[in-house]
Every structure is written in structure tokens, then in C-alpha cells.
Amino acid sequence: MVVAIAVIRLRDLFAVVMLFGIYSLLSAALFVALAAPDVAFTEAVVGAGISTVLMLATLAMTSRHERRPAHKPWLPLAVVTVTGAFLVYGTLDIPSFGAPDNPVHTHVAPRYLEESGEEIGVPNVVTSVLSSYRGFDTFGETVVVFTAGMGVLVLLGRGRRRRGEEEGEKRDSQGEKEGAA
Amino acid sequence: MDVLGHYNYWIVIFLMMAGLYTVISRGNLVKKIAGLNIFQTSVFIMFISFGYISGSAPPILEDGVTLYSNPLPHVLILTAIVVGVATTALGLALVVRIREAYGTIEEEEIHSQDRDF
Numbered sequence: 247m248v249v250a251i252a253v254i255r256l257r258d259l260f261a262v263v264m265l266f267g268i269y270s271l272l273s274a275a276l277f278v279a280l281a282a283p284d285v286a287f288t289e290a291v292v293g294a295g296i297s298t299v300l301m302l303a304t305l306a307m308t309s310r311h312e313r314r315p316a317h318k319p320w321l322p323l324a325v326v327t328v329t330g331a332f333l334v335y336g337t338l339d340i341p342s343f344g345a346p347d348n349p350v351h352t353h354v355a356p357r358y359l360e361e362s363g364e365e366i367g368v369p370n371v372v373t374s375v376l377s378s379y380r381g382f383d384t385f386g387e388t389v390v391v392f393t394a395g396m397g398v399l400v401l402l403g404r405g406r407r408r409r410g411e412e413e414g415e416k417r418d419s420q421g422e423k424e425g426a427a
Numbered sequence: 428m429d430v431l432g433h434y435n436y437w438i439v440i441f442l443m444m445a446g447l448y449t450v451i452s453r454g455n456l457v458k459k460i461a462g463l464n465i466f467q468t469s470v471f472i473m474f475i476s477f478g479y480i481s482g483s484a485p486p487i488l489e490d491g492v493t494l495y496s497n498p499l500p501h502v503l504i505l506t507a508i509v510v511g512v513a514t515t516a517l518g519l520a521l522v523v524r525i526r527e528a529y530g531t532i533e534e535e536e537i538h539s540q541d542r543d544f
Contacts, residue, residue, distance in 0.1 A: 259457055266461050273468050280479045281486075281496040288508050289471070296512055297464065304457060304519040308526045322452035330444040337436040343476060359486065359495050371486040371498040372505070380502060387506045394513035398520040 259309075263301040270294035284372045435476040442469035454534040456522045460515060467511050474500040474507075 270293035277286035358375055368374045376384055442465060449462025478497035486498035522532055529537050 259455070262458065262461055266464065269465070270468065273472060276472060277475055280475045281483050282475050282478065282501045282504075283485050283487075285471070285475060285501050285504050285508070288505050289468075292508050292512050293464075293468070297515055300512075300516050300519050301457065301461070304522055307523050308457065308532050319448075319452050322448055325451070326444045326448045329447070330440050333440045333443070334437060337433045337440070340433065340436060342433055343435040343479070358498055359488075369488040371488060371495070372501045375498050375502045376505060383502075383506055387510055390510050391513045394517045397517050401517075401520040401524050 259305055260302075263298060263305060266301065267294045267298040270297065284370070436473065439469045439473040439476070442466075442472070456525065456532045456534065457519075460518045460522070463518070464511070464515060467507075471504050471507060474504050 270289060274286045274290040274294065277283075277289060358371055358379065446462045446464070446466030446469060449465065450459050453459060453462065478500035480494060480496055483494045483496040484492045486495045486501065488495075525537065526532050529540055531537060531540075
């Protein structure tokens with residue numbers, strides 16, 4: 247939480263990115279404490295690793311400092327406080343933390359835990375659910391990642407090419423001038 | 428029903444609102460994306476805390492362990508983390524393109540340039 251506040255307060259974007267990596271790593275540790283080691287691995291590698299590298303690459307291509315915001319922050323702060331208060335009010339009807347009779351635990355999860363060992367033969371239930379019972383989800387995920395990768399390539403590639411063409415034209419005109427001289 | 432048993436949701440809501448505040452109040456586009464990521468991580472924490480039962484073991488089948496945490500939220504969040512990074516990459520690529528087109532990544536300056544145009 248403290249790290250999150252620091253991420254908001256700081257204006258030096260480089261420090262923001264570093265703190266964001268720390269925040270991801272801390273949430274990975276929290277996932278270990280909540281008995282979810284698979285998620286913790288993914289968060290540590292992907293959230294703390296790849297995201298940080300991507301953000302650093304963006305900073306390298308753009309600027310490092312943030313300007314002072316022009317508006318007073320009172321309106322957003324009020325909106326956020328009101329929304330948060332409603333959400334806190336909403337949690338009062340949710341089953342409390344760690345309760346075994348939470349509706350989440352009474353639907354398909356017991357079946358996964360009881361039968362997947364025999365049906366799939368992999369001791370890690372997360373793996374067998376991910377790649378067998380919900381294989382189409384994982385397929386959809388790879389499609390999303392592929393589409394995003396294509397989008398990034400199209401966005402960045404077009405800029406490069408246009409700049410390359412402009413430089414090429416400049417070079418051509420310079421060549422003509424030199425030829426005329 | 429004890430009220431304090433919901434403290435995990437309150438932490439999640441605090442983080443979520445911190446992310447939302449960053450998105451709507453800050454003009455810098457990289458900062459906005461960092462705010463979106465904070466928001467996203469708060470949702471991850473919410474799902475994982477749904478799946479936890481007090482004193483439960485990780486969902487890896489073992490002899491002699493009877494109480495496992497729920498594997499289904501873990502699977503969903505694994506997918507969500509990877510998709511989240513993909514969307515973050517797309518957003519950052521857009522920021523780089525905006526920087527190439529406008530020469531700035533501050534929302535105010537982009538707006539004023541649009542008005543002049």
C-alpha cells in the first residue's frame with residue numbers, strides 16, 4: 247500500500263517504474279502467503295520482470311520527468327472516495343476472508359481437487375485445470391497475446407518506416423544537390 | 428458476522444481506488460498506465476483472496492493434506508496476468524507513437540496542440 251502511494255506521489259518516472267517493480271514483487275509474496283505459488287511465480291516473472299522492462303524501454307524512448315499537474319486534485323479525490331465508500335459498503339454482504347463456506351468453494355472446485363489427480367494424472371491441480379479443463383481459455387489467452395504483439399509491431403513498425411522514408415527522401419535530395427554542385 | 432473479517436477486500440479497494448485516482452488525476456500517460464496496472468493487481472489480489480481458506484495448502488495434490496485452496500481463481504488470474512502484460516505493452520506502444528507524433532506525453536499539451544490544429 248505504501249509503495250502504491252509512493253508510485254502516485256513521485257514525479258520522477260524512473261523511480262515510479264522501479265517502485266512499480268517492487269510493488270509487483272510484494273504482491274507476488276502476498277500470493278505465496280495466500281497459498282497460490284503458481285500465480286506468485288507468474289506475477290514475479292511477468293509483472294515484476296517483463297512489465298518493468300517494457301516501462302523502462304518506453305521511458306528510454308520518451309521523457310523521464312512528469313510535469314506538475316495543472317488541476318487541483320480535489321474532484322478526482324472526491325470521486326474516488328465516494329466510489330471506495332460504496333465498495334466498502336458492498337463488501338459487508340460478501341463472506342468473510344478465509345471462510346470455508348464461501349460460495350466460490352462449493353461449485354466445481356471440489357470436483358477438480360478430488361478427481362483431477364486420477365483424470366489428468368498431474369499432481370498440480372492448477373496445471374491440470376489450466377491446460378485441460380479450461381484449455382480453451384488458455385487458447386484464447388494466447389490469441390490475445392498474439393493480437394497484442396501484432397498491435398505493438400504495427401504501431402512501432404509504422405513509425406520507424408515513415409521516419410526511414412523521410413530520411414531516405416532527405417538523403418535523395420541531398421544527393422541531387424551534390425550532383426548539381 | 429464480524430465486520431473485520433473483510434479486511435482483505437478493504438486493502439483491495441484501497442489499492443483499486445489508488446489506481447483509479449492515478450488514472451483520472453494525472454496527465455502523464457506513463458503514469459496513467461502505471462495506475463491501470465495498480466488497479467489490475469488489486470483485482471488479482473481480490474481473486475486470490477477469494478480462493479484462500481484459512482490454513483489451506485497450495486493446490487498441489489499430496490498424501491495427508493486435506494485442505495487445499497481453490498485452484499480455479501489461480502487459473503483465472505494466471506491468464507489475467509499474462510493478458511494484462513499484453514495490454515500494458517500495447518498501451519506503452521501507443522504512448523511511444525503519441526510521443527513520436529506530438530513530441531510530448533502530457534495530456535494537457537496534447538489537448539492544446541489539438542486545439543491549435
